Amino acid sequence: MTREDRSTPAYRERNSTADRALEILGMFTEDRQVITGTDVVDQLQVVKSTAYRYIQSLQSYGLIEEAPARSGFRLGPRVFELARIARQGLGLSEVAEPVLRALAGDLRETVLLTRRSGTQVICVERYESPTPIRLSYERGQVLPVNAGASALVSLAWAPEKELERVLAEAQLTPLTKRSTADAEQLRKRLGSIRDQGYVVTRGEVDEFVVGVAAPITGANGSVIAGATVVGLEQRLSDERLPDVVERVRAAAENVSRRLRELAS
Incomplete structure (x- = not known):
């Protein structure tokens, strides 16, 4: 297996997706525990379909989950597990x-x-x-x-x-x-x-x-x-x-x- 060329569009796209996903996670604060799809659209300045693609990716890894009453999205169980591991480290x-x-x-x-x-x-x-x-x-x-x-x-x-x-x-x-x-x-x-x-x-x-x-x-x-x-x-x-x-x-x-x- 050869190492992927970092100059390729595929590599840049994955890197960009990771950046956007981290930016979404960074939207959560003590005073903002639930975010909406519209919040993500406004934050990232992307179309709704792109915003929801990022959201679904984070959901698939358990990093965010749907909040009660479909009011938006909150941090998921995987975040708390990672926090526990970090504390123990x-x-x-x-x-x-x-x-x-x-x-x-x-x-x-x-x-x-x-x-x-x-x-x-x-x-x-x-x-x-x-x-x-x-x-x-x-x-x-x-x-x-x-x-x-x-x-x-x-x-x-x-x-x-x-x-x-x-x-x-x-x-x-x-x-x-x-x-x-x-x-x-x-x-x-x-x-x-x-x-x-x-x-x-x-x-x-x-x-x-x-x-x-x-x-x-x-x-x-x-x-x-x-x-x-x-x-x-x-x-x-x-x-x-x-x-x-x-x-x-x-x-x-x-x-x-x-x-x-x-x-x-």
Whole structure:
């Protein structure tokens, strides 16, 4: 089979038909959920028979269907199926981006999206603080599994067998004097984190840096990532922390809800 010559009239006609079909689909809006054949004639500036040929083609693919009482045409079931597939194709980063970027702007602090891979925690995305002071957390950076809010929130909800495997295989090295390097102490701490639903750390990865993290759950309810605010201790004071905790938890739940909606 030879490739069709794009200069042929047959190719141009099919290409033109596709353009017109997409233009018809683009006529639907939130305020215009039903269109008529006359609407299509006016939009495309074609004769009625041509307009209905395009309409029938879209109907045959289930992209539009006749509206009740023959009042016109509305989007068909195939559009909703395609929308569902498109939503499921969105990844964690795409879903979390608007929520966590807004959180960084509201709090004026750096926000991280992290997830655990085995015995390591990866910084998936970083949403920068608008303040002039910058922190040394970068996208793709590998973080220790036993220190810092991002790591602990990713590990706290791990299944028991997985947690034991991680604790046995990971190098629990203290990065600062505030890091937890003892496996038994770490188990107890993770239990406390699960009970309260979030974690606050001080100076465990970098001196004078506070982290506040909350878990992000996937469609099946298991924790798949963490949302973390990181900032200098002088900015994340004890007086400010309760508000920061509530905002981080709300943002993590917002992302979790969006992920559940995409899977439904």
